Amino acid sequence: MDGPTAIVITSGKGGVGKTTLTANLGTGLALLGKRTVLVDADIGLRNLDVVLGLENRIVFDIVDVVDGFCRLKQALIKDKRFEGLHLLPAAQTKDKSAVSPEQMERLCKELKQEFDVVLIDSPAGIEQGFRNAVAGADAAVIVTTPDVAAVRDADRIIGLLEAEGLGEPRLVVNRVRTDLVRRGEMMDVDDVVDILAVDLLGFVPEDERVVIATNRGEPAIMRQDSPAAQAMRDISRRLAGEAVPLAETAPPGFWSRLRRVLGLGAG
Amino acid sequence: MWRAVRDRLAGWRLAARLARTRTRLARITAYLARAAAGLARGPGLWRRSRERRAGPRGTRKRAAFLAWVGGRAGRSATVAARRLRMVVAYDRAAMAPVLLESLKADLLAVASRYVDVGEPGLQVELGSRRGAVNLVVTVPVRRLERSRP
Ligand SMILES: Nc1ncnc2c1ncn2[C@@H]1O[C@H](COP(=O)(O)OP(=O)(O)O)[C@@H](O)[C@H]1O
Ligand SMILES: [Mg+2]
Numbered sequence: 001m002d003g004p005t006a007i008v009i010t011s012g013k014g015g016v017g018k019t020t021l022t023a024n025l026g027t028g029l030a031l032l033g034k035r036t037v038l039v040d041a042d043i044g045l046r047n048l049d050v051v052l053g054l055e056n057r058i059v060f061d062i063v064d065v066v067d068g069f070c071r072l073k074q075a076l077i078k079d080k081r082f083e084g085l086h087l088l089p090a091a092q093t094k095d096k097s098a099v100s101p102e103q104m105e106r107l108c109k110e111l112k113q114e115f116d117v118v119l120i121d122s123p124a125g126i127e128q129g130f131r132n133a134v135a136g137a138d139a140a141v142i143v144t145t146p147d148v149a150a151v152r153d154a155d156r157i158i159g160l161l162e163a164e165g166l167g168e169p170r171l172v173v174n175r176v177r178t179d180l181v182r183r184g185e186m187m188d189v190d191d192v193v194d195i196l197a198v199d200l201l202g203f204v205p206e207d208e209r210v211v212i213a214t215n216r217g218e219p220a221i222m223r224q225d226s227p228a229a230q231a232m233r234d235i236s237r238r239l240a241g242e243a244v245p246l247a248e249t250a251p252p253g254f255w256s257r258l259r260r261v262l263g264l265g266a267g
Numbered sequence: 268m269w270r271a272v273r274d275r276l277a278g279w280r281l282a283a284r285l286a287r288t289r290t291r292l293a294r295i296t297a298y299l300a301r302a303a304a305g306l307a308r309g310p311g312l313w314r315r316s317r318e319r320r321a322g323p324r325g326t327r328k329r330a331a332f333l334a335w336v337g338g339r340a341g342r343s344a345t346v347a348a349r350r351l352r353m354v355v356a357y358d359r360a361a362m363a364p365v366l367l368e369s370l371k372a373d374l375l376a377v378a379s380r381y382v383d384v385g386e387p388g389l390q391v392e393l394g395s396r397r398g399a400v401n402l403v404v405t406v407p408v409r410r411l412e413r414s415r416p
């Protein structure tokens with residue numbers, strides 16, 4: 001990562017883990033010493049604050065900032081648990097048209113003067129909320145789960161990102177169930193990468209500890225006993241520019257081992 | 268004596284595993300037998316296998332073969348990936364399935380001017396692999412020379 005970057009976390013389909021990943025990757029980047037700000041661009045459906053456990057500290061929000069009701073500094077919430085982590089919350093009572101793409105662009109520029117990384121949590125869909133979220137971004141991360149609807153929507157979003165000049169998004173496949181993958185009842189990460197034809201940033205296994213940590217308003221990424229946390233720590237390091245090798249999707253079974261021995265590749 | 272051994276070995280899971288391995292082995296043997304028969308018939312198979320290595324369609328065939336040998340061909344993940352390849356290709360080409368039907372009809376008409384087409388087997392498919400969209404047309408030919416009306 002050279003120079004400050006604004007990265008949008010987006011998906012097309014809702015409920016695939018954008019907010020969860022924004023919160024956790026942001027925490028991960030802060031732990032790596034990056035000055036990080038998380039921008040909740042899901043205006044009207046604010047939830048990055050509760051996932052982070054910062055809901056009781058909101059005074060101003062993003063709409064107050066762009067409307068000039070307060071200064072940017074006043075709206076930023078500093079996470080006291082993690083040095084360098086900040087949140088710019090969404091407005092809960094306004095709708096998506098309360099912010100324009102131009103305003104978002106200006107806001108991101110301003111944030112990049114203060115921070116190393118600006119992570120933008122995008123709303124689902126392809127409407128104005130999406131256009132706002134990508135307006136100020138220099139790079140995009142696409143989140144999908146390994147199911148047909150989410151992957152199809154991700155493909156649509158990749159097309160739209162290209163149109164917005166974000167031509168080389170990186171992919172996170174979330175909620176991978178290794179048991180189902182091994183039984184051939186869930187697409188594996190290679191299938192998804194092959195269909196979408198984008199670079200893989202990483203995959204995160206399905207892990208109930210994510211749900212439990214989120215219930216408590218604690219980032220799951222801190223947990224040492226969680227495979228999902230390990231995966232998200234690796235992804236944070238990749239976002240920070242480190243070369244971290246990808247883990248196996250699933251412990252190789254007999255047939256994939258045989259294939260590898262025979263030099264037939266992953267098929 | 269045999270009973271005792273079998274009882275010890277049995278247990279549903281082991282039996283099922285063995286059965287699965289047996290079908291896989293049977294499939295591999297059948298495939299190899301067919302490949303050998305093809306080789307015996309002449310250079311056709313060799314030429315085809317070179318094409319296979321070259322094209323994007325080849326990787327798909329190989330993937331399908333591996334899925335089939337591994338007993339994963341009918342599994343829902345394989346089905347999902349195949350359906351997605353189609354649907355994503357349509358999305359990218361912004362082509363509605365009805366348009367594909369009329370493309371099919373046109374292709375059939377054109378091909379029939381030159382060869383005798385076995386109509387029921389005509390296949391037109393959009394597929395996508397590694398970002399490239401391919402239009403794959405399979406025209407079964409009944410006779411090479413078309414009888415002039
Ligand atoms: N890797 C995971 N394992 C288990 N649950 C997850 C995982 N990632 C996300 N979730 C859960 O999925 C739900 C939707 O996630 P969320 O981040 O709100 O999605 P989005 O922001 O894309 O709508 C939440 O309940 C979250 O806790
Ligand atoms: Mg969300």
